[in-house]
Amino acid sequence: MNSYLLNRALGSVAPNDFHTAQTERLVRNLEPAPGIRFSSRRAAPAPDRSEDDTTLNPDFDPTEKLYAHKSGVNCLAVDQFEGRYMISGGADPSIHLWDLESRGSELEHIHRACASVSKPSHSAAHTHAITSLSIYPFDPVPSTIFSTAHDGTLKWSALQSPEITPLHTFNLDCTPYAHSFSSAPGSTLLVAVATSEQSVRLVDLRSGLATHGLPGHNAAVLSVAWAPHKPYLLASGSVDNRVIIFDVRKGGHNSAIATLDMDDPVGLVDPGSGSAPSSYQSRPAFSPTARAHNGPVTGVRWTSNGSHIVTTGQDARIRVWDAASGANTLVHFGPRGFMTPGHETLLWPNFNEQDDRGEIFMFELREGTFIKRLKLPGVAMSSQSQVRGRSSALSAARINDIVWRGNGASGEGVELFSAHGDGTIRSWVSRESDGELDDEEEAAEATRKRKRDVLEDIYKGFFGAEEARSFT
Secondary structure: OHHHHHHHHHOOOOHHHHHHHHHHHHHHOEEEOOOEEEEOOOOOOOOOOOOOOOOOOOOOOOOOOOOOOOOOEEEEEEOOOOOOEEEEEEOOOEEEEEEHHHHOOOOOEEEEOOEEEEOOOOOOOOOOOEEEEEEOOOOOOOOEEEEEEOOOEEEEEEEEOOEEEEEEEEEOOOOEEEEEEOOOOOOOOEEEEEEOOOOEEEEEOOOOEEEEEEOOOOOOEEEEEEOOOOOOEEEEEEOOOOEEEEEOOOOHHHHEEEEOOOOOOOOOOOHHHOOOOOOOOOOOOOOOOOOOOOOOEEEEEEOOOOOEEEEEEOOOEEEEEEOOOOOEOOOOOOOOOOOEEOOOEEEEEEEOOOOEEEEEEEEEOOOOOEEEEEEOOOOOHHHOOEEOOEEOOOOOOOEEEEEEEEOOOOOOOEEEEEEEOOOOEEEEEEOOOOOOOOHHHHHHHHHHHHHHHHHHHHHHHHHOHHHHHHHO
């Protein structure tokens, strides 16, 4: 990092490169923070309240296990302006707003919801489990949110503490699985919704219409994501094993401009460019037979600069694609999981249908190199609830979503939050090394010392002990 600081001062490193390197350093220092907890229950009353007043749970014990939602936490979202606020959606169904700056730099803190909505509190609230959330990205202080649920609706709600008030409901007449809203300055103000229908649904915030669709898939759409660098480009993943890139400026079937093919490591190359043999025949940009995975595509994300697309599927594979050419970069991460990519690091909850391990793997995005394992404290494999050999959806180890924020006032610089099947939200914070080596570092240092000793023995064998000292 000191070399980055020097090169940044000399102007030989671009600001974005320096920012990426600093973020990566903080992400790699993430550790669990079990003392930071989230509770949907209201705080105990002040000491001067009447003993008969039980409206605020005076018997609340801060040492007991706290739950952010009565059922599992399905999804999380952090505001993209300052990263101060986070919203969570549960299977209850309910939505809570959390002020992440309320804890300062403390590592023992209970976050309490500063605004909430549920069916008992508002007649227009969702009636079924929440499937996705997002915060309108163009307000310095978050004021509105979008949410989808298994009740077949997309809702636009206002954040008015201590309540979240639904303002408008878009009836989709199908099950929405995920949605995406572009935060790019040139945003089209369209909400893309992945639903049980074969078309990607587009909700126009200007007109309030939700009838427009993007055809191209042959089965339900599970994930959508707007490109960060070109706000008119949209990627979608479907049960038909395909990933399609849409240009929303075009209508009908013409909007599907490209597909990703897992068998294509070259991508779209112009033979006249000189980068490919003259006999090379590039595949069509859009092909109805191209497959991104050997199973339903469950996740699609763009990297922050739009250079790559990361996809996951039920074939237990994660793939990284060159966004410019559509080439499969053939990065190998291992056999299981789903993803939440940051800048150059991939955070991967290690989950499958047989067991929930309560751990997050950290990989280098471009090469697939394993960096670190984050273990969920207090969760043992033997204590996890099992139903006929399958992991329970209410397991504490089951991680349904991950979000992170940077540059918080808490002092850590980067915080990670994970949504769990038992209704809890767990926290992870960046911690600088205290100078002591952990087990892996000690093993690495021992390996380096052993190799140095071997090298010294070789020198001694060739040159004798006295001459070897001059080399070492």
